[in-house]
Amino acid sequence: MAPKLNIIIVGGGIAGLSTAISLRRYGNTVTVLERHSCPQALGGPIGLTPNATRVLIEYGLREVMEKAHVAVEGEINFRRWANGEVLDSMRRDELTEVYGFPSWSCSRFKVQEILADVAVQRGVKIIFSAQVFGVDLEKPAVFLKHGTSMEADLVVGADGIRSVIRGAVAGNTEFKTSSPYGSYNIDFPRSLLQSDPEVDYLTRGDNFWFGPQIVVAINMPDHGDNLNVAFGTVSDDGQEGEWHTHGDLEKLKDTFADYDPGIIKLLTYAKAEDCYIWRQSDLPHTDHWVSKSGRVVMIGDAVHAMLPAVGMGASQGIEDSACLAMCLEAAQSIHDLPKVLHAFETIRKPRAEWMVQRGREESVGFFLPDGEAQQQRDAYIKNNRLWLPTGWDGSHVDEPPEGQFNPLSHAYRQAFNIFDYTERRLADLLK
Ligand SMILES: Cc1cc2nc3c(=O)[nH]c(=O)nc-3n(C[C@H](O)[C@H](O)[C@H](O)COP(=O)(O)OP(=O)(O)OC[C@H]3O[C@@H](n4cnc5c(N)ncnc54)[C@H](O)[C@@H]3O)c2cc1C
Numbered sequence: 001m002a003p004k005l006n007i008i009i010v011g012g013g014i015a016g017l018s019t020a021i022s023l024r025r026y027g028n029t030v031t032v033l034e035r036h037s038c039p040q041a042l043g044g045p046i047g048l049t050p051n052a053t054r055v056l057i058e059y060g061l062r063e064v065m066e067k068a069h070v071a072v073e074g075e076i077n078f079r080r081w082a083n084g085e086v087l088d089s090m091r092r093d094e095l096t097e098v099y100g101f102p103s104w105s106c107s108r109f110k111v112q113e114i115l116a117d118v119a120v121q122r123g124v125k126i127i128f129s130a131q132v133f134g135v136d137l138e139k140p141a142v143f144l145k146h147g148t149s150m151e152a153d154l155v156v157g158a159d160g161i162r163s164v165i166r167g168a169v170a171g172n173t174e175f176k177t178s179s180p181y182g183s184y185n186i187d188f189p190r191s192l193l194q195s196d197p198e199v200d201y202l203t204r205g206d207n208f209w210f211g212p213q214i215v216v217a218i219n220m221p222d223h224g225d226n227l228n229v230a231f232g233t234v235s236d237d238g239q240e241g242e243w244h245t246h247g248d249l250e251k252l253k254d255t256f257a258d259y260d261p262g263i264i265k266l267l268t269y270a271k272a273e274d275c276y277i278w279r280q281s282d283l284p285h286t287d288h289w290v291s292k293s294g295r296v297v298m299i300g301d302a303v304h305a306m307l308p309a310v311g312m313g314a315s316q317g318i319e320d321s322a323c324l325a326m327c328l329e330a331a332q333s334i335h336d337l338p339k340v341l342h343a344f345e346t347i348r349k350p351r352a353e354w355m356v357q358r359g360r361e362e363s364v365g366f367f368l369p370d371g372e373a374q375q376q377r378d379a380y381i382k383n384n385r386l387w388l389p390t391g392w393d394g395s396h397v398d399e400p401p402e403g404q405f406n407p408l409s410h411a412y413r414q415a416f417n418i419f420d421y422t423e424r425r426l427a428d429l430l431k
Pocket of ligand 1 (some may be wrong): 010011012013014015016033034035036040044045046108130131132133158159160161162163164243299300301302308313314317
């Protein structure tokens with residue numbers, strides 16, 4: 001029988017909290033240390049793809065998440081930047097029909113709030129205002145302020161892109177993303193837009209504009225009834241993992257001055273104090289996700305932060321949560337931790353790193369200036385459903401398909417069954 005472990009998770013984001021819930025399911029004692037005093041209300045919408053909703057449903061969260069899931073009734077539209085021409089449209093429930101599990105969209109804040117509530121109800125201890133400054137990889141133990149420390153059987157680093165734990169395990173806390181993209185973020189009150197016939201269509205569906213700069217407009221009724229709009233720019237604006245910086249609204253308006261008139265009109269409603277800027281960032285590959293001692297492991301953005309174009313940041317953290325708990329459950333004693341954690345790394349690393357790479361390639365594809373490559377992309381969007389796997393026979397895709405425009409790539413991303421895959425791989429790796 002697997003040992004019941006005393007586990008510290010550093011970071012109460014989506015990866016840390018879903019892992020806390022997952023580890024509790026097997027009877028482990030779990031403490032989450034979060035540096036902020038409460039879940040942060042910042043951040044835009046989070047898309048939870050069917051590969052992740054499958055996991056949350058298995059954790060018993062269907063009802064609570066479906067109440068919170070806030071996608072508006074309208075379609076998701078993919079548009080041309082210059083004039084808003086619709087290249088393709090799809091309904092969210094088309095994804096459910098194809099992949100067998102729903103696709104949820106919620107504000108990041110709401111997802112975190114739900115996960116934190118459920119974790120606490122199930123016996124997880126969350127300590128807020130508990131910033132971790134360092135880790136003893138051998139004991140293992142984490143160091144908090146005023147010289148205090150906490151020991152555990154296992155430390156899980158879920159502390160996001162600026163991870164302290166990564167610095168200790170892999171030696172690369174300081175990083176500079178290779179991403180050339182900045183992201184301005186503004187919430188617009190939906191009631192204001194609904195009273196203007198030139199922009200009220202934006203509140204009835206979600207919209208993506210592809211072009212030399214991109215725009216993503218997602219309705220978030222759960223977040224003060226706002227339309228959240230991300231304006232992606234090719235620029236060195238914004239800082240990695242820094243979500244509180246105000247952006248220069250006038251500069252943003254200049255950058256989008258020749259864009260779809262609907263976007264120019266939308267920007268007349270923007271207020272400077274609501275305009276934030278951050279950097280779209282990912283991480284270079286990290287050689288090891290597990291400390292040599294086999295007592296500290298990293299998950300989520302701490303080890304595989306990816307660009308938003310791939311739409312998988314939160315969903316990959318949620319897959320980590322399922323896989324990690326299953327691997328730990330395969331240990332016969334605490335001495336097996338290095339072995340099962342290396343199995344976790346072996347199972348998760350190639351898939352997460354493929355997503356990181358896809359994020360880079362898809363960003364290039366989304367940000368194309370007008371020209372031959374842009375025309376090919378737009379023709380592809382018109383002729384193939386962008387998020388649907390044309391020609392897929394429904395069988396599980398274990399390995400990433402080759403080629404940038406391979407329709408099977410979405411079957412690999414969204415139909416992936418992390419429970420079944422982990423079980424099969426573990427049987428192989430631990431025999
Ligand atoms: C404020 C914020 C806003 C975001 N907004 C968006 C968005 O609009 N769109 C999007 O796609 N993605 C956004 N993200 C990223 C997205 O949430 C993640 O990609 C995804 O959810 C994976 O989450 P994670 O738990 O691995 O990392 P994160 O969400 O970064 O969570 C890490 C957690 O660890 C905590 N932490 C960090 N260092 C320490 C420490 N030393 N000690 C204790 N706790 C620590 C952080 O406060 C945070 O709660 C945002 C992240 C943050 C933190």
